[in-house]
Every structure is written in C-alpha cells, then in structure tokens.
Amino acid sequence: MLLVLAGSETPEVRQALVKFMNKISLGNISKDVNFGWNLSSDPCTNKWEGITCDSRRQHVRNIVLDQKNLGGVLDAASVCEATSLVVLSLNENEIIGTLPQEISNCRRLTHLYLSRNKFSSNLPSSLSRLSNLKRFVISDNAFSGQIPDMSRISGLLTFLAERNQLTGQIPEFDFSNLVHFNVSYNNLTGVVPDVKGHFSSSSFLGNPGLCGVPLPSTCPPAPSPPPYPVAKKEKVSFFIYLGYAILGLIIILLLVWKLFKCIRKKRRKSTPKDQNKTISSAGESKAPGNRSEYSMTSPENSMLSASFEILSSSLANKLRFEDLLRAPAELIGKGKHGSVYKVNVNGVTLVVKRIRGWNISKGDFKKRMQRIHRMQHPHVLPLVAFYSSKQEKLTVYKYQQNGSLFKHLHSSHGGQVFEWASRLAIAASVAEALAYMHEGLQNDDIPHGNMTSTNILLNDDMEACLSEYGLMPDNQDQTVVAQSDHSIREDDLVAISTHNAFKMDVYSFGVILLELLTGKPVQASGYDLARWVNSVVREEWTGEVLDKCLITDGANEERMINLLQVALRCINPSPDARPHMKEVAFIIKSIKEDEEKSVSVFSSEV
Numbered sequence: 001m002l003l004v005l006a007g008s009e010t011p012e013v014r015q016a017l018v019k020f021m022n023k024i025s026l027g028n029i030s031k032d033v034n035f036g037w038n039l040s041s042d043p044c045t046n047k048w049e050g051i052t053c054d055s056r057r058q059h060v061r062n063i064v065l066d067q068k069n070l071g072g073v074l075d076a077a078s079v080c081e082a083t084s085l086v087v088l089s090l091n092e093n094e095i096i097g098t099l100p101q102e103i104s105n106c107r108r109l110t111h112l113y114l115s116r117n118k119f120s121s122n123l124p125s126s127l128s129r130l131s132n133l134k135r136f137v138i139s140d141n142a143f144s145g146q147i148p149d150m151s152r153i154s155g156l157l158t159f160l161a162e163r164n165q166l167t168g169q170i171p172e173f174d175f176s177n178l179v180h181f182n183v184s185y186n187n188l189t190g191v192v193p194d195v196k197g198h199f200s201s202s203s204f205l206g207n208p209g210l211c212g213v214p215l216p217s218t219c220p221p222a223p224s225p226p227p228y229p230v231a232k233k234e235k236v237s238f239f240i241y242l243g244y245a246i247l248g249l250i251i252i253l254l255l256v257w258k259l260f261k262c263i264r265k266k267r268r269k270s271t272p273k274d275q276n277k278t279i280s281s282a283g284e285s286k287a288p289g290n291r292s293e294y295s296m297t298s299p300e301n302s303m304l305s306a307s308f309e310i311l312s313s314s315l316a317n318k319l320r321f322e323d324l325l326r327a328p329a330e331l332i333g334k335g336k337h338g339s340v341y342k343v344n345v346n347g348v349t350l351v352v353k354r355i356r357g358w359n360i361s362k363g364d365f366k367k368r369m370q371r372i373h374r375m376q377h378p379h380v381l382p383l384v385a386f387y388s389s390k391q392e393k394l395t396v397y398k399y400q401q402n403g404s405l406f407k408h409l410h411s412s413h414g415g416q417v418f419e420w421a422s423r424l425a426i427a428a429s430v431a432e433a434l435a436y437m438h439e440g441l442q443n444d445d446i447p448h449g450n451m452t453s454t455n456i457l458l459n460d461d462m463e464a465c466l467s468e469y470g471l472m473p474d475n476q477d478q479t480v481v482a483q484s485d486h487s488i489r490e491d492d493l494v495a496i497s498t499h500n501a502f503k504m505d506v507y508s509f510g511v512i513l514l515e516l517l518t519g520k521p522v523q524a525s526g527y528d529l530a531r532w533v534n535s536v537v538r539e540e541w542t543g544e545v546l547d548k549c550l551i552t553d554g555a556n557e558e559r560m561i562n563l564l565q566v567a568l569r570c571i572n573p574s575p576d577a578r579p580h581m582k583e584v585a586f587i588i589k590s591i592k593e594d595e596e597k598s599v600s601v602f603s604s605e606v
C-alpha cells in the first residue's frame, strides 16, 4: 500500500532523519515505538518524539533529544538534510566521536546544544559558516584543539565551552555582543582578549596558561626586541640629529604661537565691523560646536522684521527678530535642506532652521506655515516663529534638550537598553501625530516630506514630538525623494504626485519602525536597512532582524513581530499598497494596549 503523507517532509529527509537517529542511538531506539522515528510515518504530522515543526506542520524546525540516553555518534550530514532545522539540542547524553564538519550544512541553525556528552577531537572549522548561530553550548565534553574563529557570526549571544580540553589562544569574538561566554577549565594559553568589561574571571579560570585581565595573573612582559647593532659613531650622530629636530620644532611652535596671537589681536579689533553683516551673509560654522554670529544691516532692518512672524503666544512678548539675529548661534547640524542653529535669546534656547533653495513665494510660505501651525497636536513640535525672504526662509522651534530618536537609538548609553516599551510608545505617538496631520493637511497638499529619526525629538517628559513638518519643498527636491524611497526608480520620479508624497511619509515612517525594531541605522557603508530587512524576512528568518538587546531584555517577540508586519506594509514598493497612516496608527495603538495589559497583568501577579 502506498502511504501518502500530505504536506510533510520529503521521503529523503525522513530517511536522513531516521539514519541520524539510528547512528546516534546505536540502532536501538528506532525499534522503540515510543520514539516514533520510522520511515512509515512523518516527523511533523505523526509527531516523532523530540521534533517540533513549523506552524503548518510541514518542516522540522527543532530537534530536542536531551537526556535520552543516546550513546552513538552525531551524523551531521544526515540531520542537516532537514534544511529548515533551527534548534538541535542533544544535552546530557553519552554521544561519542566528533562534531562533524557537515554541521555547517544546517544553514539555518540558531541553537546548537551539545553539553554533557562524550564528544572529543577538534571542533570543526566549518562552525564559522553557521552565520545564524545565536547559542553554542558544548560544556562538559572532551573537545580538544583550538577554538575555531567564530568572529564572523555577528549574532552570536552564547558561547559556553567550559570543562573541555581546548588548547591554544582564545580567538577573536565580538565581546560587546556576547551575553554568555565561558571557556573555563580547558588548556587555553596566552593573553585573555579585551572582553570590554562584559565578563569576569569566572569565564576564564582553570586555564593555567592564560593570563591578563580579568584574571588575577598578570602576563609576563613581552620580550623586548633584540638589540639593534648600532655602531658607536652612528649612535652619536643619531643624537645630534635628534637635538636639531627638537630645536627646529621649538622654533616652529614659537612662530605658530606668535602668529596665533597676532590673528587674535586683529580679530578683536575688527569685531564691530563684522557685526554689520547681513543675515544672508552670516558665516556658517564648518563644524558643529563652532559659534557664528547672526547680525543684520540697519537699512534693511525694518524690511526684514516685517517678514518675521511669531506664532507662539508664550514667547511673543519676549522675542524680537533683531535679538534672534544678534544672539550667538551654534551650528548643530547641516541637513539636506539647510543648516540648524541653537540660539539662546532672552534666556530661552531656540533652534533656527535656515532653509536654502526653496523656490516658494513669501506669501505661499507664510500661508503654509500658518496652516501647519493651526493644526496643533501634542506630539507635533509647534513652530515658534518663521521668517521669509526671497533668498531664504527661517523656521524657529524650541530647543529639545533630550535630543532626537536617532541619538537615543544609535549612541551608546553606558550599556543601558533603550527599552521596548519606550520604543513602542514612541512608535504609537508618532503614528498618531502623523495620521492627524495627514488627515488635516491632505486638502492643502502638505505632507511631512522628511520623516527621519533625526526629526523625531524627545521632549522633557521623554515623549516623542514630530519636528519640521512640511518643510520639504513640494516635489522640487526629487533627489531627496529618490534617496529616501528606495522603491522609486529614477525614471519614475516625474510621476511622483502629492498623493505619492503622503505615501512617501508612510514609507519613511515604516523605515523608522525598522530602526526601532532592529536598533540599526538606516544606512551605513553600503548597507540599506529596508533592503536588508526585506531580504531576511523573505528567507523566513523574520525573528533574526529584531534588536538582540531587546530580546535579551525580555521584550515580547510576538508583539515585535506584529510591529514588524506593520513596518513591512509601510515599506511596500508600491505606494498604493501602503496603508494610510490612520490605519497604521490604529494597529500600533492596539499593539501598545496589548503590551500595557500584559505588563499590568504581570505586575499584579507579582
């Protein structure tokens, strides 16, 4: 009779798995009906012991055979025929022999647990090809030889190899990423590598030939290089030349110091003259942190002031355009559309964005800024004032000392995790704000135009505010569009309509969600976040894109995946297939509510 096993592993895979089981169990266990591993059944639909499959019960994902009294050898070539295998756990058995090179055929393997067995011989060099590996545990075996180079496995979180017979030096590891690392009680030698303060001596103890921090034994000084046989005469002339060189250096330093003093004197004298520069010729500092002075010529004074409008009533009494221009300004950034200055006026710290090259009339700019200002939302940073002349436009906002989302995601905070709940709250606030603005400004054709994590600022209560709404020149800056929407081909640019510009905001918001979920910057040295996430997800390794520090911090993976699905919809290459921000905001709000409920249930249980 022909046995038909619908939607299951192929006969070849089943055969390979049974072969693996025969070898690892020394041929005894396949006869044991309780294990159920045989050719007339299917590992997923007939639930072979120790096997779990994917949700559609088609492919083997995990093999967990801990404490099963297995005393044979590991046939890696056979078990890796199950190409979707993610977890292989064989802890606490009596398995003998080697870990074969063919283990690298298990390309998707993320967890490999082999502790407390009788494995021996060298670890295979092919381990470095298991690029998805997160946890590797081989403690309490008799592995010998050198630890292979696993530094290319960027997602490795655990490497536990204590109580083996490993020799040689500890190779390079990405210690800033590793969460668990232990090579104690082996025969390793040499200097302990820089573990960046992440691991204590207990990870290295019991290796008599190891030395250096964090172990108590200091390493002997490196042998000094053999003395260079220099003739006495040569030595003397060397010192003479050295003397000349030092003298020359002192003279040069003296000259530079004199020159510097002269320039400073001249500058002090010429300061009153420089203050007559107009705003359009005011010097821009070349690097953030330098100071530059705004100032204006008196004949134009009244004309310039007339183009200046204050919108925030709380600052209206205090702020005069002249004060703003005269105040010392610190350049804090140069973006695609101009420069940003931090200015202190009458005790209030403001940010002035100087927009260049926007071909919009004074009147249209004024109407646009007033329209945006009327929208008011708690998560949109209000405009304090604006200025418009033919050559340039200025917008003024209150300075947000907690900085941008970009800064919080991508700068180090002393090892502190930017926690999942905060990231989700930011996603929800920004989605809500953007949905509100889109709805109110749809008829005026004013999208945000430049949604980036640098334009999401955190206020004094660490709540997200959307900044610089509507500052992108309408459809003018096509290269900006092309840069931020990677789905748009250059020859399609002419076709970009305002409708698409709103959908562009949705795309850019999706990318911000990816930044929140992965903790990775949008672009760095040739790599592109949206493209990378799409490629990993296509390979069905969805969970792999999530920020590791969130996972180790106990963030809920299911809700992260839900948010990832929203992000993927937003970055759909086809603008029309992207959802409206209103729908996006609704979904994120419900994910956030789920999160809050689970936290409150958890705290009431505690």
Ligand SMILES: Nc1ncnc2c1ncn2[C@@H]1O[C@H](COP(=O)(O)OP(=O)(O)OP(=O)(O)O)[C@@H](O)[C@H]1O
Pocket: 332, 333, 334, 335, 336, 337, 338, 339, 340, 351, 397, 398, 399, 400, 401, 403, 404, 450, 452, 454, 455, 457, 467, 468
């Ligand atoms: N109101 C503000 N308070 C504090 N920091 C701000 C404020 N506005 C802008 N910044 C910060 O100033 C820097 C420069 O801002 P800018 O908007 O020019 O840069 P960008 O967002 O990288 O470029 P662009 O918006 O032109 O694409 C950014 O780091 C931004 O987060």
